Amino acid sequence: MKVTVLGSGTSQGVPVIACDCEVCNSLDYRDQRLRPSVHIEVEGLSLVIDTGPDFRQQMLRAGIKQVDAVLYTHQHKDHTAGMDDLRSFNFKQGTDIPIYGRKPVIEQLRQEFAYIFVDKSNKYPGVLSVEVHHIENCAFRIKGLEILPIDVFHLYLPVFGFRIGDFTYLTDVSRIPEMEMHKIAGTRYLILDALQKDPHISHLTLQQATAIAQQIGPEKAYFTHISHKMGKHAEVEKELPPNIHLAFDGLQFEC
Numbered sequence: 001m002k003v004t005v006l007g008s009g010t011s012q013g014v015p016v017i018a019c020d021c022e023v024c025n026s027l028d029y030r031d032q033r034l035r036p037s038v039h040i041e042v043e044g045l046s047l048v049i050d051t052g053p054d055f056r057q058q059m060l061r062a063g064i065k066q067v068d069a070v071l072y073t074h075q076h077k078d079h080t081a082g083m084d085d086l087r088s089f090n091f092k093q094g095t096d097i098p099i100y101g102r103k104p105v106i107e108q109l110r111q112e113f114a115y116i117f118v119d120k121s122n123k124y125p126g127v128l129s130v131e132v133h134h135i136e137n138c139a140f141r142i143k144g145l146e147i148l149p150i151d152v153f154h155l156y157l158p159v160f161g162f163r164i165g166d167f168t169y170l171t172d173v174s175r176i177p178e179m180e181m182h183k184i185a186g187t188r189y190l191i192l193d194a195l196q197k198d199p200h201i202s203h204l205t206l207q208q209a210t211a212i213a214q215q216i217g218p219e220k221a222y223f224t225h226i227s228h229k230m231g232k233h234a235e236v237e238k239e240l241p242p243n244i245h246l247a248f249d250g251l252q253f254e255c
């Protein structure tokens with residue numbers, strides 16, 4: 001399995017529009033963060049988690065030529081706004097694009113992209129075609145590949161993380177119920193939300209995320225959904241234990 005971090009930034013991305021802070025002015029490429037998403041290549045499948053506002057740029061930058069399925073974590077715009085650009089894969093692959101999300105997430109997509117979810121006879125030519133899969137908090141398969149949802153809380157909003165084999169992706173989380181921690185146990189590669197150092201109502205802080213990563217004990221943990229308030233990548237890296245890192249856009253690893 002090969003994982004590529006397509007975006008490691010928080011909802012506004014980094015740099016933030018009109019911000020003059022030292023992180024937003026940094027010349028380090030690791031301080032340039034698009035909205036959160038990952039690409040996973042596994043068992044011949046090309047999967048994307050979330051399609052945020054930077055989706056088009058992320059597909060071009062990572063050179064992704066095929067999307068076999070999209071997994072949605074939750075309905076916030078920084079994870080969904082780029083869905084329309086999946087249609088390039090409709091044209092190329094000649095198929096509807098399978099999308100997986102829990103019912104309220106699919107419902108929100110239906111409202112925001114109403115023109116996509118009309119029946120085929122009423123559809124405007126060239127509009128995106130998706131194949132909807134409702135998922136619940138139990139394991140499901142995409143062409144034989146088992147995917148285990150991890151049900152976590154983003155303040156009070158339920159969000160799905162996903163475990164595929166030895167890899168777990170958990171974005172937009174402030175609380176992981178004990179039952180779900182058991183499902184993550186033994187994961188060797190973890191990507192986890194860590195917004196900033198200061199407390200936040202709906203995201204883990206650097207300190208909280210570090211404690212959770214240490215409890216899970218993967219070979220490597222990478223933090224994502226990073227705000228400009230976190231500080232410069234190179235400086236924060238020095239403060240972290242050896243197996244824990246900040247993710248950055250373009251980070252790739254095999255697991």
Ligand SMILES: [Zn+2]
Nearest residue numbers: 011076078172
């Ligand atoms: Zn988010």
Ligand SMILES: [Zn+2]
Nearest residue numbers: 019021024228
């Ligand atoms: Zn800034």
Ligand SMILES: [Zn+2]
Nearest residue numbers: 074076154172
């Ligand atoms: Zn969110």
